[in-house]
Amino acid sequence: MASKAGDAAILSNLNPAQQEAVTFWGRPLLILAGAGSGKTKTLTTRAAWLISEKGIPPQSILLLTFTNKAAGEMKDRIAKLMDPKDAYPPFAGTFHSFCAKVLRRDGKFIGLSSNFAIYDTSDQQDIVKTIIANLGLDKSLKAPVALSMISQCKNELVSALEYAEFTRGEFQKKIAKVYLEYQRLLKESSALDFDDLLTETVKLFKTEKDVLNKYRNLFQHILVDEWQDTNKAQYQIIKLLTGRDHNLTVVGDAAQSIYKWRGADYRNINYLQVDFPDLKTINLEQNYRSTQTILDAAHGVIKKNRSHPILQLWTNNKKGEKIKLYQARSELDEASFVTEEIVKLTSKNKQSKEYSDIAVLYRTNAQSRVIEEAFLHRGIPYTLVGGVKFYERKEIKDILAYLRLVANPKDSVSNKRAEKLGKTRFANFCQLAEKIMSDEGRVLMDKKELTTLDLLDKVVQTTKYLEFFDQKNEDDLARLENIKELRSVATEFPNLFEFLEQVALVEAAQSPKNSESSNNGKVTLMTAHSAKGLEFEVVFIVGLEEGLLPHSRSLMNQEELEEERRLVYVGITRAKCLLYLSYAQKRLIFGQRGSSMPSRFLGEIPNHLFESSALVGIKKNNYELYDIDF
DNA sequence: CGACTGGAAATTTTT
């Protein structure tokens, strides 16, 4: 009874299309959800509905996302929608964390030990650098290049052996050699990289039918977020897991696909229709976020893309204010325009905005500097999204190397790192590690009498790691502060293996300390990429110039140009009520002052949406050189 | 091995 009433309440908050998406039953479902159309709400409500209305046990639902943040939000929202008697919400996690769980449990069937290490990008670089040196390959082959080729292969499920077999030409031959050696070393270290988590899961599911069936039976319903961001490996995992019942729900929007360069393939939306002929598609096109003016601008841009379907968003919101375009003389002028507008917007009057309502978006991180300087001058508080990640800091990686080595003595990258920190140090550490991993230590760990925090402190103590730091040095104090922060993460995960999983797969918030409280009352500066999934009252998109947005690297290629266009689309649709666009006629790039043309994307926004007709000339620009199709 | 230096390069980022 309570469930019935709750259910009606749940559905009453939804528009007809959302309701249909929540309650659709019996066939695989593709929800094409436009920006700001209530995608998360729909997906979470569907999960809650499956539980309360269809009696699906929560543990039979698998909800996959791309970021831990999204997973966390989904979990929270489902929990709020659920009847308290249903106890715990379904598993919601990233593809990678799900795969890691599967492989820890059942990887033994394909020769993985359950304590495998997970190598991050810098671990990968370490290995590849030594490989290039050891194989005597010439140094023109850079580790990042080799790695990105290897990663591409893995995204496409091409193994090292297969690659070596079909490869042609000098360059590819070299990559093949590195790839083979790289896989050998990973195996020797009992380690997987991020891509391996996916590809090994595919391998496991393909070769071990019993294991696959176990998971098929376990997960009666699979829901996937951001389908346009899946790569081939992820697609395969879903296809394999979706058993006979085809109880699959995916949500996506091709127009927001901006990660092709790291393997995402929005065409997975189309492939779905081939693999599941009985697929039902529901469009969510009502937008709850932006003014009609902003939506019209976004649509004007995105409709130029030819290679994917485009949703026509509409809203009941007001038409809203016109879009403000500023032609700056230079990047400095642009920065002061943004600054002055923010001062005006936030000055005390009835309509004034909070700093936290405002975001400034740009194409490249380097663009933030000028803006930051202008903000500092004017005393505008801001937070910069991006920068050195917490777990990438040297002091953190050092300590983690010791701890990883305790958990997996074969881990060669951690071993090398630990050795580098000093011979005596390492010798002392090894003694300690032996004691910990003795039967006695194991028992203590199992009994939870030897926690991650205990281990961390013991390691720091025996290695005298803190001797590296000077209490009077400001930078060193910050590093000590980071170590304290790591200790507090350790408190949350008393089991060493769970702790290591956490730090490998979950990026800590920028600076864990001040993420919550002090993010308030600040303007957000970030790339358009990072803005995906977020929304702000006021959005500035700066640097709308040919060569910057679209970026010069994408001008030669139609596919990439369309991705740049999607990036602009994503940027524009972040704005709820006010949108500012700007470009600089002259800009300092790599210390050189160059002049640039306004971005073609500005010309694609209908002229009447702009505040004044500042646009004369933009439409006239000649892009035929690059834009053969348009 | 670590600090210095000269030259080349210079998106986007999560797991």
Place this chain on the structure above:
DNA sequence: TTTCCAGTCG
């Protein structure tokens, strides 16, 4: 301009 890296020197 800044940043990163390879090569060199102490």
